[in-house]
Amino acid sequence: MLNVNEPVDEIVILVKRSSHLIQSDVRNVRNVAGGCRQEVDIRQREQSLDTAKRNIQRQDSDVQQREQSLDTAKRNIQRQDSDVQQREQSNNTARRRTRRQDNDVRQHEQSLDTARRRTRRQDDDMRQQEQVANTARKQCLRNTTSVSSLIHRFRGIVAHGPVYTCSSCDQLLYKHSVQLAANIRSMSLSITDSVLLNKRSSDGIEYICNTCSNYLRKNKLPPCAIANNLHFPPVPTHLPVLNVAEWRMLSPRLTFMQIREAVVGKQLRIHGNVVCVPADVCTTVSTLPRTSSNFETVAVELKRRSQYQHAFLTSNVRPACIREVGTYLVEHGDLFQFQNITFNHSELETIEPDALFTVSDASDNGAVTDDTVTTNVSTSVSSDSLASLDVATDSDPWVEIADMHIDRAGVFDTLFSSPDFVEDSERAAVYGKIDTGHFDHVHTFAPAEGNKPISVFVDKYSEELSFPNIFWGSSRPDTHAVNVHYSDIVKSELRRSDRRCVTCIDNIFYKLKKCQMQAVTGKVNVAVRKHKTGGHVYTAGELRDADSINNLVKFDDGYRVLKDLRGSPPYWEKAKRDLFAMIRQLGAAQLFLTLSAAETRWVHLLKILSEIVDNETLTDEQVDQMTWSHKCRLISSDPVTCARHFDYSIQHYFNDFLKSTVSPFGQLKDFWYRIEFQHRGSPHMHCLLWIADVPQYGVNDTVDITQYIDGIIS
Secondary structure, eight states: OOOTTSOHHHHHHHHHHHHHHHHHHHHHHHHHHHHHHTSHHHHHHHHHHHHHHHHHHHTSHHHHHHHHHHHHHHHHHHHTSHHHHHHHHHHHHHHHHHHHTSHHHHHHHHHHHHHHHHHHHTSHHHHHHHHHHHHHHHHHHHSOSSHHHHHHHHHHHHTSOSOEEBTTTOBEEOGGGEEEHHHHHTTTOTTHHHHOOOOBOTTSOBEEEHHHHHHHHTTOOOTTOGGGTOOOOOOOTTSOOOOHHHHHHTOSEEEEEEEEEOTTTOOEEEEEEEEEEEOOHHHHHHHSOOOSSTTOOEEEEEOSSTTOSOOSEEEEEOHHHHHHHHHHHHHHOHHHHHTTOOOOHHHHSOOOTTOEEEEOOOOTTOOOOGGGEEEEOOTTSOHHHHHHHHTOOTTOOOOHHHHTTSOOOOOOOOSSOOGGGSOHHHHHHHHTTTTTTOGGGEEEEOTTTTOOOOOTTTSTTHHHHHOHHHHTTOOOOSOOSSOOOHHHHHHHHHHBSSTHHHHOHHHHHHHHHHHHHHHHHHHHHHHHHHTOSTTOOOOHHHHHSHHHHHHHHHTTTTTGGGTTSTTSHHHHHHHHHHHHHHHHHHOSOSEEEEEEOOGGGOHHHHHHHHHHHSOOOOOHHHHHTOOHHHHHHHHHHOHHHHHHHHHHHHHHIIIIIITSTTOTTOOEEEEEEEEEEOTTSOEEEEEEEEESSOOOTTTSOHHHHHHHHHHHOO
């Protein structure tokens, strides 16, 4: 007890001594507790108690805010050190990168960013600021400082091809034509789930084209969407793959067209019109000889008429495979059932493996005698089949069993091309005994003989019946939720990620001819309804007069309606007049350019074709090691992508190269060009350029003109 009467100094001394004793006691208690904390259970119990106590304290908003402010101040002090700041940034970046490897997390972040930007763009000032910034950025990209950087940028643009798949219309498009499908999904539209196919491109991201996006943002169905009844029938994977001749023997419609192979490049081109004729599939398949397996082939010739010497298609076919696919088409194809196409199943059965045929060596001239064939027919062959072998007469010397041992003539050599294109050395190997008169070796078929051609507009399902390898006996849906024109359907099918239409070259030419005939018919009908006769009224008597018809042709009155049809004489007449008008206004063009497609030398195009056709990603070294035949195969396998990429390159050549302020030719005033297709099948462009502020011949000094020419021509 302290006495209040004691001096103050003594009281202070006593208080200090008491505090020291208390501190020593606390230290002793802590040391004892520290020894206890070495036990895991005690330490965990204390931590849980401390955590619970802090959680209770943090329920008070004042305490929580005070702790947050202290933590923020402490972190701010630590971040003043550049090493600490960089370490935190690297940790945060690594953590976010790890989280974004999950597609769901990445799409969620992108949708949040899109929604945040959309909210900000509702402000007119913010939207204008973004537009100004985007315009400045694009202008900066266009106004490069040197020609070398301009060339580097152009090559970087054309290096990427149409490898981005739209999840709505399933078309292969370029990067500038697509956007992220997550942007549409974030809008939570009612039509989104029924239209998007959840189809991802080669980079693992789901895209949607700008056209489909514009419709979906309005909650409307895009006309070219697969959901608009534009899907292809599925391809059965259990069936064998047939070649061109085998499919032609199963086609209820034969499309006769003259397709020739270019001498250089192996590309194909069409000559003349397309004629569609009904074919007798039942008789053709039933007449095929029976074989013992799917691997045995017979040589066939397909002719327009049986008495013709020339065959429009010669190939080795597999009768067993034809029968197997034909049976599937009859059972599952609604068009085959509508055409009442049926096969006799007893004739479709192949010879059992026990039916062995032992063949001895034939004579030098290839003739087969009766003693050269020894047969061992099993009981599965009926007596009717054996009796049919005895009815062969001198006028018809063909015997089915005797024919089966013959070395099959001909490899698949041409596609609708004349035999005149075959060399003499090849003819002997290809046609075998045909030229010597031994027709027993090759089976001749004329499936369309005796039938009259049918217009493609009268025959509603002519395309589906002509190409069962694409439609598998099914018809295109007659009804669409949104009306779509045939030309849009053609464009959609040729751009699909499913390349079945592109690899069928004759189907491409068929679509081309049908679109052209539709355009001509439509223009004529419109002209007749509008009475576009140049103010003159024609009577029926004048149209019966031969002189009046000649005058119509002479003064182009009969062709005036075709001026909007690409490639027609009136179309090029209109283009010529436009060119003459430009020359009158701008003077003579300063430069004439000729640009050709060098597909076999474009490494980036071959890489694109390999990714689309073969689904294989190649490096530049692998492309350099490609053989000429491999390059030609890729180019001829997908001519649509080649033509699209040439047009894509031309557009960027004008917009990003010639119109640039640092273009080596100078400031471009105007241009005119015409695209043609060379004999090798590749596109080719002729172009006239009008350049501003260039020395003119006869006006400026010759030295200036020479310097300008030397500066742009190497």
